[in-house]
Structures are given as structure tokens and as C-alpha cells.
Amino acid sequence: MSTLHTVNKSPFTNGSLLSCLKHCRPGDAILLIEDGVYGALKGSTVADAVCENLADVRLFLLGGDVRARGIEDEKILSQARTVEYDGYVDLVVEHDRTQSWL
Amino acid sequence: MSEVKKFLYVNRKAPYGTIYALESLEVVLIGAAFDQDVSLAFLDDGVFQLTRNQNTETIGVKNFSPTFRALGDYDVTKLYVERESLAERGLSESDLQEITYEDEDDDWAEKPSIRIVSRAEMADIMADQDVVLSF
Amino acid sequence: MAYQINGHAVEHDEEGYITTLADWSKELAEAIAETENINMTDEHWAVVNFLRDYYEEYQIAPAVRVLIKAIKKEMGPEKGNNKYMYELFPYGPAKQACKIAGLPKPTGCV
Numbered sequence: 001m002s003t004l005h006t007v008n009k010s011p012f013t014n015g016s017l018l019s020c021l022k023h024c025r026p027g028d029a030i031l032l033i034e035d036g037v038y039g040a041l042k043g044s045t046v047a048d049a050v051c052e053n054l055a056d057v058r059l060f061l062l063g064g065d066v067r068a069r070g071i072e073d074e075k076i077l078s079q080a081r082t083v084e085y086d087g088y089v090d091l092v093v094e095h096d097r098t099q100s101w102l
Numbered sequence: 103m104s105e106v107k108k109f110l111y112v113n114r115k116a117p118y119g120t121i122y123a124l125e126s127l128e129v130v131l132i133g134a135a136f137d138q139d140v141s142l143a144f145l146d147d148g149v150f151q152l153t154r155n156q157n158t159e160t161i162g163v164k165n166f167s168p169t170f171r172a173l174g175d176y177d178v179t180k181l182y183v184e185r186e187s188l189a190e191r192g193l194s195e196s197d198l199q200e201i202t203y204e205d206e207d208d209d210w211a212e213k214p215s216i217r218i219v220s221r222a223e224m225a226d227i228m229a230d231q232d233v234v235l236s237f
Numbered sequence: 238m239a240y241q242i243n244g245h246a247v248e249h250d251e252e253g254y255i256t257t258l259a260d261w262s263k264e265l266a267e268a269i270a271e272t273e274n275i276n277m278t279d280e281h282w283a284v285v286n287f288l289r290d291y292y293e294e295y296q297i298a299p300a301v302r303v304l305i306k307a308i309k310k311e312m313g314p315e316k317g318n319n320k321y322m323y324e325l326f327p328y329g330p331a332k333q334a335c336k337i338a339g340l341p342k343p344t345g346c347v
Contacts, residue, residue, distance in 0.1 A: 003229060019114065019146050023225040099112070099234040102122070135300065164296065172295035175303045 002027040004095040007036040008102070011046040016101040018049060026056035031083070031091055033062040037069060040080040047077060054079055062088060107232040108139045113148035115237065117167070118158065123151050124166055126237035131169075134176035141231075142173075145184035145224060149191060152183065152198045152216070167199065174203025179215050186221045240268050254335075254342050261289075261339030269337045273328070277337075280316075281325055284308065288338040298343040301331045 005028060011017040017039045020030060032039050039046060040061055050059070063082045076082075083091065092098055111130055115122040134140065144152060151167070158165040173179070181201060188194055201215040219227065228234060239246035240255070247260045253272065255261065266285060270277045277285075287308065291299050299307065301322070309317020326333040331343045 001229060003234075015146060016114070022221055023145075023228060025225055025229050097231060097234055099228060100236040102114070102236050131297065131300070135302075166296060168294065168296045172291075172297060172299070172303075175299065175307070 002029070002095050004028070004091050004098045005030045006098065006100050007032050007039060008034040008100070010035040011039040012044075017046065020101040021049065021053035021057075024053065024057045029058040029060060029091060029095065031060040031062065031088065032065075032080075033088075034065055037061050037065045037071065040077045041071070042075055042077055050077065051079065060087070060091065106137065106139050108141070108230065109133065109233045109235065110141050110143055110228060110231040112143045112145070112228070112234060112236045113151060114146040116147040116150040117156070118161065118163060122237040123148070124164075126235075127166055127169055129235070129237075130173070130178060131176060134178055137177075140178050141180040141182060141227065142178065143182045143184070143224060143227065145187045145221075147187075147191075149183055149187045149193060149198075152181070152201070153193070154197060154199045170199070171201050173201070174215060179203040179205075179213075180217065181215045182217050182219050182224060182227055184221055184224045185218050188218070240265060240272075242268055252336075252342065255339050258339060258341075265339065266337050269339075273333050273337065275326065275333065275337070281334075281337075283312065284322070284325060284330065284334050285338045287311070288334055288340060292338070292340050298331065298335045298338075298340045300343065301329075304330060304334075 003025070005020050005024060007017045007020050007030060009016045017036065024030065039050060040059065041047065059077070059080045061076065061080050061082045063084050066076070066082060111126055113123060113126050117123040130140065130142065152170060156165050156167040170181070173181070183198065195216070195218050198216060202212045203215050204210040205213050238251065239248050242262065242265050247265055248256045250256060253269065255265070267277055270281070275281065288298060288304070291307070305317050305319060305322060315321065322330040335341070335343055
């Protein structure tokens with residue numbers, strides 16, 4: 001039993017990503033979408049918090065939202081994997097439920 | 103009637119700055135007609151929805167905090183509130199209004215609906231649901 | 238659109254629900270009931286008064302099943318049932334009784 005968490009807000013204006021990280025359980029996945037993708041920036045003030053909480057939790061980014069914001073690959077945390085819309089659908093199917101952190 | 107599913111409404115926003123809190127409550131009340139196993143979770147700024155003494159007279163919006171006390175009539179009797187979220191905001195259980203329900207299976211005894219849980223327990227509650235609706 | 242009560246106009250929406258809760262009076266309730274072809278008896282008043290008390294306390298009009306459960310608890314099973322409610326308010330207790338009670342249209346169905 002696992003959950004796909006989606007986060008669509010920047011962690012620099014909103015606590016959703018941090019709250020999400022604190023409520024994840026092993027086996028869960030987090031998918032950052034829209035402004036949520038800023039949460040995967042290397043060297044940011046939240047990067048440590050993200051990495052510390054990623055034990056047994058996978059981190060994904062929605063590619064279209066990353067490209068739209070001009071975020072280059074080398075700026076993204078190495079733990080994060082990029083998926084496209086079909087990968088988003090696969091993630092939804094893989095997990096028992098989806099929880100949006102608004 | 104199909105099988106009963108577990109629905110969790112997750113409330114993470116303060117009551118009057120945005121419409122989320124009121125929308126959530128309205129969906130809960132309408133959804134209650136479908137006889138599912140409904141719980142509500144209050145965490146982060148969502149805990150502010152349940153505080154005592156709300157009075158909206160001068161801001162011209164409806165004070166919907168009394169409506170939480172009607173949830174028992176709709177068989178919504180599990181309101182989980184996260185202890186850490188309260189503490190981070192300088193609040194404790196005594197700052198929340200009392201919400202009770204009458205237990206049909208226990209000679210209509212009045213019981214508290216609010217259950218204070220830890221962050222870890224909240225994560226377990228979330229993981230135990232069929233459907234999670236976020237507001 | 239408005240009801241005329243003792244020379245005062247009380248605004249209502251296109252379905253007949255009054256727009257300002259504070260405009261409500263017993264005379265107004267009688268007038269609204271008349272437009273619904275309902276002759277207000279003590280039994281009607283018991284339901285209308287219950288709705289007003291419920292709204293005062295919880296800021297919502299109760300769903301029909303909640304209303305019926307509460308009436309059943311307060312006045313017994315011979316009154317706390319669908320049939321009795323629909324005899325009093327043939328076009329739906331929530332819709333008609335709320336209108337007469339001066340409450341907003343109930344959230345959700347029926």
C-alpha cells in the first residue's frame with residue numbers, strides 16, 4: 001500500500017512540500033508539478049530538507065513544467081527523476097491513492 | 103449499494119483567507135449522503151479552522167465554524183487534528199471548540215469527535231484511505 | 238421580486254427564497270406558505286421552527302434525512318418519517334419548509 005503525493009506550489013512561498021515530506025511513508029513517491037518543481041533545485045534552502053526525507057521515498061519531476069521554467073538538468077537534485085505525462089499516469093496507476101498537497 | 107470506501111478530507115488552510123476551508127466543509131456535507139466511511143484531517147494551517155470564538159461580523163463573510171458541530175448529525179464523527187501543527191502555532195486542544203456526536207450504538211451517548219493525533223499517526227491515517235481529497 | 242407584508246416589501250430570489258435572513262417574520266412565513274398552497278398548522282410550525290433553530294445553531298439548513306432523524310428523536314417515529322414530512326410539504330420538506338422558514342436553499346440535493 002503506497003501513496004503518490006503531488007506538490008504544485010513553490011517551497012519558497014508555501015509549506016506544502018515540507019509538510020508532504022513529513023507525512024510520507026516508505027514506498028511512497030513524490031511528484032513535483034507546476035511551481036512545485038522548484039523544490040528540486042540543488043543548493044536551495046529546502047534542498048537539505050528534501051534530501052533528508054527521501055529515504056525510501058522516490059522523487060519525480062514533471063518534465064514539461066521543468067522545461068517551461070528553464071531549469072537546467074545540472075540545477076536539479078540528482079535523486080530526482082523526470083517523467084512526462086505518460087509517466088505521471090503510470091505513477092498514479094502504480095500507487096493505491098494519490099494525495100495532492102495544495 | 104456498492105462497498106463502503108474510506109474517504110479522508112485533508113484540510114490544510116486557515117478558514118477565511120481562501121475559500122478552501124468552506125468548500126471542503128460543503129463537499130463533506132453533500133458527500134455525507136453517500137454513506138461512506140468519512141474522516142476529516144486537520145493539519146498545518148487547517149487547525150485554525152477549529153479554533154473557538156470565531157466572529158466574522160465585521161469582515162462580511164459567513165462564520166462557518168458552528169457548522170462543524172453539525173457533522174455528527176451527518177455521521178461524520180472522526181475529526182483528526184495533528185498535535186505538531188497545533189504546537190507549531192502556539193495552540194493546544196483547549197483552543198479548539200468542542201465538537202461531539204451522539205453514538206447511536208451506545209444509547210446516544212455524547213462523545214468527542216475531535217481526536218488529537220501525532221504527525222506519525224496522521225501519516226498512518228492518510229495511508230489507510232481509499233480516497234484522499236485535499237483542500 | 239418581493240413579498241408584501243404589512244406594507245413592507247421583502248425581497249426574494251427567482252425561486253421565492255428571501256434574500257435577507259433578518260427580514261423573516263411569522264407573517265412573512267404565512268405569506269410564503271400561501272404562495273406554496275400550504276395552510277400553516279401547528280405541525281407545519283413545528284418543522285419550520287425546528288429548521289430555524291437548527292440554522293441558528295449550526296449556520297446550515299439540515300439535509301432531509303438529518304431533519305427527519307431529529308424530528309423522530311424529538312417527536313417520535315409517527316412524525317419522524319418521510320411520508321409525514323411529504324404530507325406536510327408535498328414539494329419536499331427541505332425546499333418548501335426552508336423557504337417558509339426564511340433560510341437559504343439547502344446545500345446539495347432534495
